[in-house]
Amino acid sequence: ERARVPGSSLLVAMTDLLARHWATGQSALEDQHLGALLAWIDPPAGDDGDRAARRAELARDEAGQLLCPPAGPATDPAFDNKLLAPAVERYDRARRALADAQDGASADRLLAGTTAAEREL
Numbered sequence: 134e135r136a137r138v139p140g141s142s143l144l145v146a147m148t149d150l151l152a153r154h155w156a157t158g159q160s161a162l163e164d165q166h167l168g169a170l171l172a173w174i175d176p177p178a179g180d181d182g183d184r185a186a187r188r189a190e191l192a193r194d195e196a197g198q199l200l201c202p203p204a205g206p207a208t209d210p211a212f213d214n215k216l217l218a219p220a221v222e223r224y225d226r227a228r229r230a231l232a233d234a235q236d237g238a239s240a241d242r243l244l245a246g247t248t249a250a251e252r253e254l
Contacts (some may be wrong), residue, residue, distance in 0.1 A: 158183060166190055168201030 152164050156175040164170050168189035176185035192200040197217070198208050208217065 157186070159186060163190070165202055166201075168203075172201075 142222070148165050148167050148170055151170055151174065154163070155170075155174050157164060157170065159173060161170065163186070166186075169186040172185035172189040177181045181203035193211075194200060196215070197211050199212070202209055202212060212236040
C-alpha cells in the first residue's frame with residue numbers, strides 16, 4: 134500500500150532520478166536509455182548532447198554488438214540472437230549432460246550396494 138507514496142521505495146531507477154533533475158532534447162522513452170541520458174547530460178568534450186546520445190544508443194562494435202547496451206529487461210536483438218541464445222543452448226546442453234551423468238552415478242551407487250555381498254564372498 135505504500136508503493137504509491139513518493140520516497141517509500143528502497144530503489145529508484147537511475148533514469149527516473151536523472152530525468153527529474155535534467156531536461157534533455159530527447160523524448161521520455163529515449164530518456165529511459167541510461168547511456169543516452171548520461172551522454173546528453175555530460176557529453177564528451179567537443180561533442181553535443183544530441184550526437185553523444187545518438188552514439189550511445191546506436192554505436193556498435195565490429196561484431197555488431199551495441200557499445201552501450203540498454204541496462205534493463207529489453208535487450209538488443211543482435212545480442213539475443215548472436216550471443217545470448219547460443220549461450221543458453223550450451224548451458225541447457227551442459228545441464229542435460231550433467232543430469233544424465235548423475236543418473237548413471239545413482240544407478241552405480243544402487244548396484245554397488247546390491248553387489249557388495251557378492252564381493253565379500
